[in-house]
Amino acid sequence: MVVVRAGLSPERLTLAGAELADEAGFDQVTLSALARRFDVKPASLYAHVKNSHELKIRIALFALEELADRVADAVAGRAGKDALTAFANAYRDYARAHPGRYEAARYRLDPRTAAASAGVRHAQMTRAILRGYDMAEPDQTHAVRMLGSVFHGYASLEAAGAFDHTDVAAQQSWAWTLDCLDTALRSRSTP
Amino acid sequence: MVVVRAGLSPERLTLAGAELADEAGFDQVTLSALARRFDVKPASLYAHVKNSHELKIRIALFALEELADRVADAVAGRAGKDALTAFANAYRDYARAHPGRYEAARYRLDPRTAAASAGVRHAQMTRAILRGYDMAEPDQTHAVRMLGSVFHGYASLEAAGAFDHTDVAAQQSWAWTLDCLDTALRSRSTP
DNA sequence: AATGTTTGCCTATAGATTGTAGGTAGATGC
């Protein structure tokens, strides 16, 4: 009897799960669906991931990492509004290109896991952006939270189709918003 | 045999589902869990709601309506920054008091259902806020989207615990953000 | 090359949730 092994591993399952999330939505990521994708029985997956929850955590961590990498790449060598725009665009582009992974990145992690995740890099990079605006504490923290809210909120609403019913291009509003944020941050800077 | 009827109805199921969502999370809202709550068999619920998806839609519409009511109440009789703050606080307070319902309000609705939902009132009320800032189109649409992003983003990140790891009160950042938005909008107004 | 061990996926099984079909007792209407 010829048996060809599927070549499963936590990493391959995580990546396949991320792809499945992008195609069908993060809530459609099940061990059964993943098993079908590898033409394998569901039970076989439990040798590689503890359970469905752990798989989702892995996908979330993978997405956070990937997103942080893209943002870091985009921001490299830039400062001020240039850096702000690069950060924001990399963020939004990722959410649009990988809606399922982006949703996964919002999966609730326990504090310890979150503290060890790339989420920390996101916060650091946001703070780095603000260096171009000379902002002291606690204003810097306020600004980090505001920027995070705008970026996540915009990506989230756009993905939900909230901007589809008004005949103004989402891209235009995005550019306007970034412009607005830049002005607001500059007016708050303490040189 | 004494049979006491549970008194099920779509409305009672929707409300109970909303309560369950607040207590255990929107993803824990299942027909089975709801049936246990009414001490009834799961199959009995199908006489009142078509399926699990329809129940979630009902909860989403209920939450959107409730949230719109609160915001409308808060905004009534106010204008300018006062109105902006009242809107924003009502929004955030609802998300904090009813995390499950707030999550439900983000449940993906098909375009027709969304168009007939209280989501439309949200957009109208946001536009009403902007009357205090004398903003022409398409800037008004841009501003509606930015405000929506900030409000939703902040509520979403705060609920996810994203602000728990820095020792600055979320309330402080919220006030700062609203102040920042007010300034930004005033600087964009076209009197 | 022969042997023992590990790896990788299997079958079998059980519980939970969703959903359909059909039944029955109590409430309602004439």
Place this chain on the structure above:
DNA sequence: GCATCTACCTACAATCTATAGGCAAACATT
């Protein structure tokens, strides 16, 4: 008083999660 309707029931099938244990291929050792 009788027929109908309502509200909930049992029974059943499908899907997903999860555990336990089996077996053959792959690998390591000598």
